[in-house]
Amino acid sequence: MNDELIKLNVNKATQAVKPEKFKDLFLIHIEESTNTAATSYLFEDCFIFLCLEGNETFFINEKQYLVVPNTILIVPPSYLIRKSEGIYQFKAKGVFFPIDLVAKHFNGKEYNLTEMLRTVSCFEVSYENMNELLEFYYFLEKQYEKAVNTYTTPIISNLVFTFLVKIREMYSSTNNTSNFESKSRKISITERFFDLVSSNYKNERTLMFYADKMCLSPKHLSTTIKKTTGRPALIWINEYVILKAKYLIKTTDMSFSEIGDYLNIPNQSFFSRLFKKYTGLTPKEYAKS
The missing domain is CATH 2.60.120.280 (Regulatory protein AraC)
Incomplete structure (x- = not known):
């Protein structure tokens, strides 16, 4: 995207x-x-x-x-x-x-x-x-x-x-x-998951972290998120990271290295690979688009 x-x-x-x-x-x-x-x-x-x-x-x-x-x-x-x-x-x-x-x-x-x-x-x-x-x-x-x-x-x-x-x-x-009643448990889990991701995606990207926070097994959490959204939980975690990276590239003067540090991405090479996997472009190509 x-x-x-x-x-x-x-x-x-x-x-x-x-x-x-x-x-x-x-x-x-x-x-x-x-x-x-x-x-x-x-x-x-x-x-x-x-x-x-x-x-x-x-x-x-x-x-x-x-x-x-x-x-x-x-x-x-x-x-x-x-x-x-x-x-x-x-x-x-x-x-x-x-x-x-x-x-x-x-x-x-x-x-x-x-x-x-x-x-x-x-x-x-x-x-x-x-x-x-x-x-x-x-x-x-x-x-x-x-x-x-x-x-x-x-x-x-x-x-x-x-x-x-x-x-x-x-x-x-x-x-x-x-109906809302039958969906309530799955929807509650999904809403809580996205709430946690939006607050923690910069520092926490493992399924185990979010499952522990919600007192669920990683398998249960993963299965629920896939059923309610059609996409795996880990994809959503990375999606938040990439969306934030896009926002910073387009709206700030931060270098790619600084953005990677801000998002706690280990190195520039990994940042570039992750970014391209989700957008089809390198950070440099996206900045020029």
Whole structure:
């Protein structure tokens, strides 16, 4: 993959765009745009978007998802979402928030909200249902745009909670045969794995380290990650390393040797081989591309 890695979380987004707004929520408007470079995003918080027009293909942890009009896409924390190079062909509304925003104020177990937010889901709803969700979205947006005061947190938390319960209701009424309850154990392991990798990939690259952290056998961890993502756990660990290396090559003045040291890669020769294995290019060739 020849894309860049961009890490996104709600606090960073809010501080960068609207620092005066409620810090635990960020609303996104996606419009059809001009040609864009291939990009990978690591969402450190939950992301839900509602596709209104057009269609687009995304790869989430390298599993392909087609988004069409009236599609709801849920991306859990610590998942990689990639869009290939090209023109955005859709319009959508997005809601970006920490997974504990609702949990801090409500017990969502009755509606399986936590499991829903830890599971990648992509499903279509009726035109009428999408319009109903948009009504919730626009009212949430109206409250979000107001100045922060004593009542902002409970108002927005209640609205997000209602928004999520409505999505959960719509999911339940679709013909989607998967369900959050049966997936919960594997999804929980997968989410925890990616959370650990995103924090430790610079120093820890053995399957044993992550298995020990999760009190699992390496075989169990490897099998679970392969089943839920279609790729081996070790590939994902190295993918994080390579994505970070790409980002540093394109955005900093660090030498290849310095990047290798920063990523705790033993020597320049190994760095070059590893980089080429995953990108098809040497670091020098990638820097010029």
